[in-house]
Amino acid sequence: MFQVNFLLTQFTALILAGFLRTFLSPVAVTAATRHVFGLVIGLALGYFCFGRQAIHLAGLPALCYIAMRTQNPRNIQRVVLTTSLLYLSCVHYHRQMYNYGSYTLDITGPLMVITQKVTSLAYSIHDGLTRREEELTPTQRYQAVKKMPTTLEYFSYVFHFQALMAGPVIFYRDYIDFIHGRNLAGAKALTGCDKNSGHYDEIVLEPSPAPVVIKKVVVSLLCAAMFVTFIPTYPIQKLKDDDFLKNTTVFYKMWYLMVTTMLVRFKYYHAWIFADAICNNSGLGFSGYDDSGEPKWDLASNVDVYGFEMSLNLKSSIEHWNKGTNRWLRSIVYERVKHNKIMFTYALSALWHGFYPGYYLTFANGAFFTVVSRVTRRNIRPYFLGSKGMKFLYDALTFATMRLLMAYITFSFILLEFIPSVTMYLYVYLFPHIIGLALLVIAPRLPKIPSHKEATVKESKTPQELINGTARKSM
Structure with a gap:
């Protein structure tokens, strides 16, 4: 009802x-x-x-x-x-x-x-x-x-x-x-002139939200249809079933986690995109024009589906999901506390959501893997920037990793319960946690290499040219 x-x-x-x-x-x-x-x-x-x-x-x-x-x-x-x-x-x-x-x-x-x-x-x-x-x-x-x-x-x-x-x-x-009506600042304007008085009147042309509203409503309804159609085939409650836990492989368990968490996301996509369409239809959400001159209606957008599903790192995933809440957390916590910014931000987010243990498991894991992601990107990514092929390999690896990691982090948020969530962790042998801990220990100890840009500059100049350049800067 x-x-x-x-x-x-x-x-x-x-x-x-x-x-x-x-x-x-x-x-x-x-x-x-x-x-x-x-x-x-x-x-x-x-x-x-x-x-x-x-x-x-x-x-x-x-x-x-x-x-x-x-x-x-x-x-x-x-x-x-x-x-x-x-x-x-x-x-x-x-x-x-x-x-x-x-x-x-x-x-x-x-x-x-x-x-x-x-x-x-x-x-x-x-x-x-x-x-x-x-x-x-x-x-x-x-x-x-x-x-x-x-x-x-x-x-x-x-x-x-x-x-x-x-x-x-x-x-x-x-x-x-x-x-x-000040939200239309930056909108295209016409200027009318009264020849007799010399008075100029500026008429702001409000861009029509109709095309983007129709698009968002259609996408929202498609997301709802996806959720209603397929979620019965991949119910989240199956993760508590003994037969599923004991008689399926680790690979199938991870596949199931990826599919069921993705289907649940369609429910959020439906609600948020439809709400965005409502805001746009009232004129709320206009944020100017893009480079091609088309109006942008993303000021009130709460999710970027493509950006989230195609993200290559955890930071990008978080930025494209529940964007309004991210702005709120950044505004009242992250930009104001001086120490342990990540911990306090995730703690407030967990408390705001409620008291189900699954929420706290998700946000604790989110904080942990955020640190792992930063350390990994800082220390390992430079090794893959030497050529387009290596960069493509790195992007492919991070894309696949993010699909697995988001399912692993977020299933407890949907399952809500503590014991079933921890049981699932154990049945997949805590592989993401173990790999994350290994990266925290090993990655900072790897030999440091210069960034791709610095390496290119050094390779293109002789030692004498570098010395002369340094001498000129000091003068």
């Missing part, structure tokens, strides 16, 4: 997004009208989908807004982060106790997005009101909020219907720019 309601709300949101862009554009109505429309529709869809559970959608941001209004701006970010995570954790815990292992849609999904919104806003207010611009990173400087939002602005931002159900997190600055 929840899934049916979810689909109905998303298709309704898609239609209403077009109405907002067409009939309630910034040039036709006031900003307050657009705020009220987004807020009322968001609340209505939230109540339709979740019924009485929707009280939590109002409870968490209300408490956080009280904190924003009453706390010192120097501490506001810590208070809001603590308040929102405690509230979200209580809901996570309740779900885990009374509906353990369930994959049904519930209120925790929208609450997780709301938590991202209120915490990112609190940090932006803290940056805008208490820190000097030279202390901020370029992203923090852009997102800084120098005036406390009004009640209407705040709750419209929290509940706007385009991204309430499945995200992505839209940062406050981007949302306010959208409400006022």
Whole structure:
């Protein structure tokens, strides 16, 4: 029932997004009208989908807004982060106790997005009101909020219907720019001239999102069809079956992990791409033009399917998956802590997701293999840069490795349980962990070689030329 309601709300949101862009554009109505429309529709869809559970959608941001209004701006970010995570954790815990292992849609999904919104806003207010611009990173400087939002602005931002159900997190600055029409900066413009008055009027040509919206809706529905059609053949619960564990080879187990985790990803692709289409249909998500002059609608994109599935390293995989959450984690953790950045970032991500042991196994492994990936790339990759053939071999090896590694890291996130996950690790002999530990020990001890560019320069010059060049630089 929840899934049916979810689909109905998303298709309704898609239609209403077009109405907002067409009939309630910034040039036709006031900003307050657009705020009220987004807020009322968001609340209505939230109540339709979740019924009485929707009280939590109002409870968490209300408490956080009280904190924003009453706390010192120097501490506001810590208070809001603590308040929102405690509230979200209580809901996570309740779900885990009374509906353990369930994959049904519930209120925790929208609450997780709301938590991202209120915490990112609190940090932006803290940056805008208490820190000097030279202390901020370029992203923090852009997102800084120098005036406390009004009640209407705040709750419209929290509940706007385009991204309430499945995200992505839209940062406050981007949302306010959208409400006022400033998100079209960089759009093509026409200039009209009144010959009598000499007055020039600039008319901004808003690019039509129709082609990209149609494309994203079709791709989203295809992803849903893939998931519904094939997931019964590769159920994740089979990983707990004794017959599967004892009577299949290591190679088949790894193949099964790769297929079942890929199929589960199609469920996320469906939800995120459709949500992206809703944002685009309302005019939210425009980010300028590419080199060929085509409009780009990727500001609100939460996933790059091709970039993720074809990634050659763990960093690239992470950057292309759940991009809104990556921006949120970078904004409030990674760019702010001075030590153990990776550990704190993965820890917050795990806590934000809930308390299932499988989450913590996935993020612990993610932190470990992130370190392994960095060490390997720094110390081994230079050996493969001497020729195109060697570079192609390296890319092929890393491509195959990433497919295996992502399945190995993420299956516990889907399986949720601790003992079955560890049992699977043991049945594949912990090979990725063992290889990772070996690389951490061996890779830094390998002989250092210059980068390909440095080697080429040194080979193309005689010793005397190098000495003369050095002498000239010193002069």
